[in-house]
Amino acid sequence: MPQPVKRRIDEYRIEIERVPPMRSRGLVYANRAIERTIEHDNVLQQVVNVACLPGIIGPSIAMPDIHWGYGFPIGGVAAFSLDEGVISPGGVGYDINCGVGCILTGLEEKDAALHTEVLLAALFNEVPSGVGSKGGITGVTEKEFRRVLEQGAGWAVRKGYLPAEDLDAFEDGGCIPGADPDAASARAYERGMPQLGTLGSGNHFLELDVVQEIHDRKTAEAFGLFEGQVVVLVHTGSRGFGHQVCDEYVRDMIAASARYGIDLPDRQLACAPVRSREGREYLGAMAASANFAFANRAIVAYLVRRAFERVFGLSFERLGMRMLVDCCHNVAKVERVEWEGRVVEACIHRKGATRALPAGDVRLPARYAVTGQPVLVPGDMGRMSFILCALDGARETFFSACHGAGRLLSRHEAKRVSRGRKILDELRHKGIRAMAASKATLAEEIPDAYKDVSDVVDTVSGAGIARPVARLRPFAMVKG
Amino acid sequence: MPYALVDHTADMALRVRAPSIEALFAEAALGLCEVLDARTSYPEETLRVELEGMDMEDLLVRWLQEVLYLVGVKGFRVYTVGRIAVAGTCLAAELEGAFGCGTLALEVKAVTYHGLSIERDGGDVTATVVLDV
Numbered sequence: 001m002p003q004p005v006k007r008r009i010d011e012y013r014i015e016i017e018r019v020p021p022m023r024s025r026g027l028v029y030a031n032r033a034i035e036r037t038i039e040h041d042n043v044l045q046q047v048v049n050v051a052c053l054p055g056i057i058g059p060s061i062a063m064p065d066i067h068w069g070y071g072f073p074i075g076g077v078a079a080f081s082l083d084e085g086v087i088s089p090g091g092v093g094y095d096i097n098c099g100v101g102c103i104l105t106g107l108e109e110k111d112a113a114l115h116t117e118v119l120l121a122a123l124f125n126e127v128p129s130g131v132g133s134k135g136g137i138t139g140v141t142e143k144e145f146r147r148v149l150e151q152g153a154g155w156a157v158r159k160g161y162l163p164a165e166d167l168d169a170f171e172d173g174g175c176i177p178g179a180d181p182d183a184a185s186a187r188a189y190e191r192g193m194p195q196l197g198t199l200g201s202g203n204h205f206l207e208l209d210v211v212q213e214i215h216d217r218k219t220a221e222a223f224g225l226f227e228g229q230v231v232v233l234v235h236t237g238s239r240g241f242g243h244q245v246c247d248e249y250v251r252d253m254i255a256a257s258a259r260y261g262i263d264l265p266d267r268q269l270a271c272a273p274v275r276s277r278e279g280r281e282y283l284g285a286m287a288a289s290a291n292f293a294f295a296n297r298a299i300v301a302y303l304v305r306r307a308f309e310r311v312f313g314l315s316f317e318r319l320g321m322r323m324l325v326d327c328c329h330n331v332a333k334v335e336r337v338e339w340e341g342r343v344v345e346a347c348i349h350r351k352g353a354t355r356a357l358p359a360g361d362v363r364l365p366a367r368y369a370v371t372g373q374p375v376l377v378p379g380d381m382g383r384m385s386f387i388l389c390a391l392d393g394a395r396e397t398f399f400s401a402c403h404g405a406g407r408l409l410s411r412h413e414a415k416r417v418s419r420g421r422k423i424l425d426e427l428r429h430k431g432i433r434a435m436a437a438s439k440a441t442l443a444e445e446i447p448d449a450y451k452d453v454s455d456v457v458d459t460v461s462g463a464g465i466a467r468p469v470a471r472l473r474p475f476a477m478v479k480g
Numbered sequence: 481m482p483y484a485l486v487d488h489t490a491d492m493a494l495r496v497r498a499p500s501i502e503a504l505f506a507e508a509a510l511g512l513c514e515v516l517d518a519r520t521s522y523p524e525e526t527l528r529v530e531l532e533g534m535d536m537e538d539l540l541v542r543w544l545q546e547v548l549y550l551v552g553v554k555g556f557r558v559y560t561v562g563r564i565a566v567a568g569t570c571l572a573a574e575l576e577g578a579f580g581c582g583t584l585a586l587e588v589k590a591v592t593y594h595g596l597s598i599e600r601d602g603g604d605v606t607a608t609v610v611l612d613v
Binding site: 069070071090093094095130131132187190191200201202240243246247250251254255266267268270410411412413438440480 | 538585587589593594
């Protein structure tokens with residue numbers, strides 16, 4: 001594979017020159033601070049590898065929260081022609097539709113401050129978290145579970161877990177069409193069924209934030225945001241169901257790649273033509289996994305609302321709790337994008353990236369038609385997060401934006417750095433309460449392990465992909 | 481120690497060294513179980529595993545995926561790898577251990593094919609496997 005040859009285009013973009021066998025160039029969104037964080041990483045090689053895959057249209061894109069993944073980089077976006085292009089399970093990742101949702105409340109920081117400890121304990125007790133967590137809801141039969149896979153967040157509405165008016169806050173209305181429950185194995189069901197309505201572990205979290213600063217007052221008002229407001233972020237995905245689906249389809253696609261004569265720079269990039277039997281089967285299984293994840297976050301949101309209701313003694317409606325947005329981070333979908341001045345349908349892979357539809361896009365729900373889509377950018381657990389609004393510049397990224405701060409340190413390195421430190425006390429000194437199912441997770445997720453999210457936001461903002469609307473400050477969290 | 485953890489920004493890589501391919505497969509499984517905190521000192525049951533891979537690397541991934549499944553989903557805790565035979569791209573092995581319900585130390589989502597290698601190094605065999613955590 002060719003080594004990446006990079007050239008800075010402007011303050012926010014770096015181009016990676018197209019050198020055979022690359023089929024397109026690379027385009028990395030990075031200001032100079034972000035560039036320094038990826039200088040000694042292998043991640044640009046992964047951008048090059050993706051650019052070598054058949055049928056890629058437009059550049060192999062990397063968002064500023066990019067970091068070394070397996071196969072595709074994390075923070076990678078790539079579009080593939082439906083006729084000549086491919087679909088790659090490794091380009092989506094194991095945690096299919098890992099994503100984040102934001103629940104607004106009508107509470108102010110002073111209301112919550114009196115109850116933080118109790119609220120945190122209630123959330124910790126209410127939402128199963130940690131390694132292999134199970135039992136968020138019980139009594140879901142296999143027949144019912146298949147409906148979850150077909151209907152996603154819509155199933156949660158029908159079962160009373162999600163208010164109907166929250167459904168359009170979900171990407172694609174919380175359901176990716178074409179889900180095929182039969183395309184997932186018995187093992188996927190075995191792993192996934194008991195885990196519906198759970199947070200999991202690793203970088204998954206529940207976070208209570210306060211809106212610290214409004215950057216764009218008009219859009220903030222349209223989004224329902226105000227200074228001092230308490231909001232909740234929910235970060236989880238398709239749990240063991242998606243892991244198993246990805247596992248099995250990567251394996252199948254390695255054989256398929258050989259059958260279709262696709263030369264792979266890394267086996268994890270295994271793929272098949274989008275329209276092939278293998279490609280269609282994976283799309284069906286992936287959509288089922290993505291719908292599991294939508295339903296999972298909808299149920300976790302229900303458990304969050306229940307915890308708030310118990311602590312404050314008021315209904316969630318009285319507490320002003322409603323979804324702002326819920327979006328996928330790891331997904332491949334057939335979407336309409338702009339390429340070479342035309343609107344075309346392409347298979348967009350987002351691995352550690354989020355969709356970002358600007359104002360006027362017909363796919364937006366009515367409430368965001370004028371503003372553009374809210375884009376959540378969670379930072380690390382000790383500093384800040386952002387709510388952005390998608391801009392027209394997102395056309396250049398196939399309507400995609402960054403998904404978070406991006407890891408800086410490996411989990412191993414983070415544990416080394418945190419050895420001997422009292423992470424909970426450090427957070428407490430910053431006014432942040434945390435509960436974690438595992439101390440190891442807390443050590444792996446220390447703030448130092450992540451890039452400064454403000455550099456990430458500066459880049460997407462400078463590149464015209466999305467503008468900041470509000471900055472959030474965390475004050476309580478549950479880590480898996 | 482026959483295995484070591486290697487840095488990888490997003491994930492975790494397991495590097496294993498052993499004098500034979502059978503020992504390599506056994507040590508890789510035990511290394512994975514150490515990382516997960518899925519070892520036991522009570523060999524109460526023996527599980528037989530038979531697998532076929534596309535090649536040796538694929539066989540190693542499938543073997544570790546099987547161990548991950550038995551540990552993560554079935555709650556099996558591993559005492560040791562008993563008899564193990566690798567012939568061509570086929571494996572037959574016995575996992576000795578016990579079913580338990582202790583919490584695992586880490587959620588390994590998957591054993592990946594990224595950066596996967598098995599190499600002869602003098603008389604030893606070395607493998608590197610990236611885990612998605």
